[in-house]
Amino acid sequence: MTMDGAVWKHRNPLVHTRKALEEGQLTVGFIGGSITDARPRHNWPEPVIAWIVEQYPQARIVVENAAIGATGSELAVFRAKRDLIDRGCQLVFIDYAVNDSGEPTDKRQRTREGLVRKLLEDGSRDIVFTHTFMQSMYAAMSEDGVPDTIAELETLADHYGIGSIWMGLHALEEVRKGRMRWEEWLPDGLHPTHRGSLSYAQSIVAFLEKELYNQHNQRLHPEVKPPNFQDSLQQQQLPEPLHPHHWGDAELLPLTEVRTEGPWVLRRWPFYEWIDQVLETAAVGAKLAFSFEGRGLSLGFDFGKTSSEFRYRIDGGDWVATSRERPDWCGDDGWYRDNFLGDELPAGKHKFELEVIHGDRAECRGTNFRLAHIGVIR
Known part of the structure; x- marks a missing residue:
């Protein structure tokens, strides 16, 4: 396979993006982890936007950049409506190759497909997969292989006709060709510097150039429409799901x-x-309960x-206690x-019942319980 064929996959035209540009306003959304998060101010969405x-x-x-570091597609399923759909995004870039990599295959495919179906359901936006890089992918990629987390996303992309850009492979090729030093790309094996972010962005720009120029190599200004434009809009239909237990019907239960x-x-x-309200206590022994209709x-x-x-506990069953990891990079909250x-x-x-406990471990330095959402999986 050529590099072009591996990095850039053009599956369906960006019809909603083209229509928005024609009409004079495009809302671009981003969702993913720290590599896409807007807060560092230099990540790849910035040169793409420019x-x-x-x-x-x-x-x-x-621009609606809804990416949050250290989060995956499970959280994105429940954030998609507020942070992307309700804000009118017509083009959404999804970055979860890295942040979903620690989840079991079956679970991450359920959450990813749920996110895709939520974003495509109303037929008003284009989505594009963007695959970033982490050090554990290097062994497979050095042998011209595809890491599992990316191969699974590509399966979804094929099924739903979603364009994709393997940004990590584009950047690795730059290193192989001597255009960029490894330390200019990923000094910690994960988070790009300004130079690495620019490489990622350049792969996105190359994709958009091909998508947004017509066969006469003319940029799509308001007076230039792509062929069969309205027909493309009307032909979009959501296909049958790949996974019978996808999270496309997941909903939030109001904290009230x-x-x-x-x-x-x-x-x-x-x-x-990213959080509107929390249900908060710091009292060990405080309890809450609610009823829900769903399967998880x-x-x-x-x-x-x-x-x-x-x-x-659920439905009066045995009590289950949590013991959540608190990595060194984790702050007191946030x-x-x-x-x-x-x-x-x-x-x-x-019926769901919960009781606040301390945790009884040295790394549990407080008792703040701040519930931000209840996601019901249907």
């Missing part, structure tokens, strides 16, 4: 439906832009080294962390 703005001065470009016992507060959360749960927290642990509690319950109504 290129779009330069190429289409007649259009208003709106939770019953509490002890000193709890439901408060607006001004400390983290994923809870989201503002988490850190001063967070509590908790124990829970990590929007999900906790997967399973998705294999019998479909129907269930």
Whole structure:
């Protein structure tokens, strides 16, 4: 396979992106982990945005970068509506090759497919997969292989007709050709420098140049429409799912439906832009309960080294206590962390009960319990 064939996969035209540029306003969304997060100010979305703005001065470009470091597609499923769909994104770049790599294959394919189906369901946006790099991928890539986490994303891309860009391979090729030093790309084996981010961005720009120029090599200005433009819009349909237990129907349960016992507060959360409210306590022994209809749960927290642990049970079963890792890079709080509690319950109504506990470990330096969302898997 040629490098072009491996790095860039053009499956379906970016019809919604083209239409938005034609109409004069494009909203571009990004979702992924730390490599895509806007807060470092130099990650690859920045030069991509600059290129779009330069190429289409007649259009208003709106950016919704919803990427959060140390999060994967499980959290993205529950954030997609608020952070991308409701904000009118017509083009969304998805980056989860790295951050999903630690999840079991079956689970990450359920969450990824759920995210894809949520974003495609209303037929109003294009999505593009962008595959970044981590050191553990090097062995497979050095033998011209494809890491499992990327191969699985490509299976989804083929099924749903999603374009994809293997940014990590593009950057590795730059190193192989002497255009970029390894330490200019990934000094820690994961997070790109300015130079590495530019390499990633250049692979995106090359993809967009091919997508947004017609067969006469004319840029799509408002007066230039691609062939069969309206037909392309009308032909889009969501195919049957690959995984019967995808998370495409997952929903959030309002925190107001939770019953509490002890000193709890439901408060607006001004400390983290991705969280609207938290249900908060710091009291060991405080309890909550709620009913839900579905086959599983994923809870989201503002988490850190001063967070509590908790124990829970479903439908009056045995209590299960959590023991969550607190890596060195983790702060006292500010990590929007999900906790997967399973998705294999019998479909129907269930009762969930929870009690705040300390954790009884030296690394548990506090008892802050800050529940940010209740994700119900249907």
